[in-house]
Amino acid sequence: MSAFASDNYAGVHPDVLAAIGAADALGHVVAYGADPVTARAVERVREHLGADAHVFFVWGGTAANILCLESLAPLAHQAIICAESAHIYVDEGGAPERLLSRKLLPVATPDGKLTPALAATRAIRFGDEHAVQPAVISITQSTELGTRYSPEEIRALADFAHDHGMLLHLDGARIMNAAAAQGISLRAATRDLGIDALSLGATKNGALGAEAVVLWEDRFAEGFAWRRKSAMQLASKHRYVAAQVDALLTDGLWERNASHSNAMARRLADAVRDIPGIKVTQDVQSNAVFALLPETVREALYADDFVFYVWDEHTGEVRWMCSWDTTEADVDAFAAAVDRHSAAS
Ligand SMILES: Cc1ncc(COP(=O)(O)O)c(C=O)c1O
Known part of the structure; x- marks a missing residue:
């Protein structure tokens, strides 16, 4: 084929498989993430995304998105503005509706990219108890249409969100493609632009099945361990998930x-x-x-x-x-x- x-559709990069093998060679280690492989992987993500990053590994991208959004929008009346082509809106089989139970406010875009002006069309009725309250803007980088936001475009969306009391989530299933194309670090492509929550994709980059949720502010990470567990994303043999991300973030x-x-x-x-x-x-x-x-x-x-x-x-x-x-x-x-x-x- x-x-x-x-x-x-691609297989697993040999270096990722080798990292899984090395994690396996340790024999018995503590389960559920309290192991040395996970500790090292968390440090590796922090080297890229900041020492203050809260890092949680999961194995699915849909789950990473749902958990990021739940962290930023914990209340049932909060809503999420996204592009009409967003994975969370069209390709998650109703997971946001079923598991997150937040209203998604889609916006039509020609190229998969939101702008402050486009987001403004749904950032309305603040304070009106009859309407859901826009709380998060969710963007995808690179987008579902293969296009890319410039760093300035993301910064403008972060500023727009924050000026309106909202937060910015980035679905980074392909953030590595975007950062590589722009020749910038993962940090310069995310955190430095004002992102509040990042779904850090690794699977499409050559992992077997590993993603990370990255949150910088303590208040968003509070209770996350239970959010992940109750969303069935806490891997018991956690080291194998963490080892994959570590491998991809090592030596470029x-x-x-x-x-x-x-x-x-x-x-x-x-x-x-x-x-x-x-x-x-x-x-x-x-x-x-x-x-x-x-x-x-x-x-x-x-x-x-x-x-x-x-x-x-x-x-x-x-x-x-x-x-x-x-x-x-x-x-x-x-x-x-x-x-x-x-x-x-
Ligand atoms: C933009 C985007 N977000 C998230 C995902 C993660 O999806 P999954 O739950 O299949 O890992 C994908 C996968 O196709 C994607 O393209």
Whole structure:
């Protein structure tokens, strides 16, 4: 299978597997996170995101988002402003509604990015007991559409949120792709911009299944241990989750993996953008390419065993994702197939 479907189709980076092996070689250690591997991983995250960071490992990105949002918006009448394309709004199977029970206030965006002006359309009716109270703005970096906020754009959203008594959450399932593309540190891409809660993604960067919730203010972290446990995200053999994040954050592995998948997406976009009948629909600013193509071409690619998803059922727009392990040969073979089938259609 040559998969451009999702960066989760990729396997585990060998260095992450080695870290899991090293954690295993310790034999018996204390369960539920009170172990030396977890302690080291927490320190590693703090090296990147600040000594005052509260770090909690979980194994799912949806859970990281829900737990971040619950930490920032603990009351039932609080609401979350997000882009209409946000993972929390369209791709979490109702988890925010079921487990968080907060109203999501979606905003249509052309490119997956909120702006203060767009957020302002939902930041209304403060103090009105008949309306839910906007408490958090949630953004995704890089976005679900493969686009990227500049640091200044995130700072502006943080300032807007804070000026209006709200907080800013960042779904960083692909924050490593964004930071690598911008050539900045993870801290410069998050905390230094005024983020209040971060879902730090690792799985798409080459982990087996590991994410972290990062909170800086004590008041948001208070009670988190119980939030995570009751959300069924406290891993008993916790060291194996923590070891994965530690491995990616060691010696720049996160940056190499993210830069590689970004470069593969650029290579793919450059190879297909001038093919007649193909339209690349979004700026390629991370590891995703969005495109419109004739249905016949799409079906021919599927028949060739290429795997990818239709993103928009109405327009037929597709998403092609690149991963840490996508090779130039994978990209070139796929682009050649797109070219061949387009010429024949
Ligand atoms: C933007 C974004 N957020 C969060 C997630 C995490 O999802 P999961 O719960 O599948 O790990 C994903 C995964 O596709 C994602 O694309």
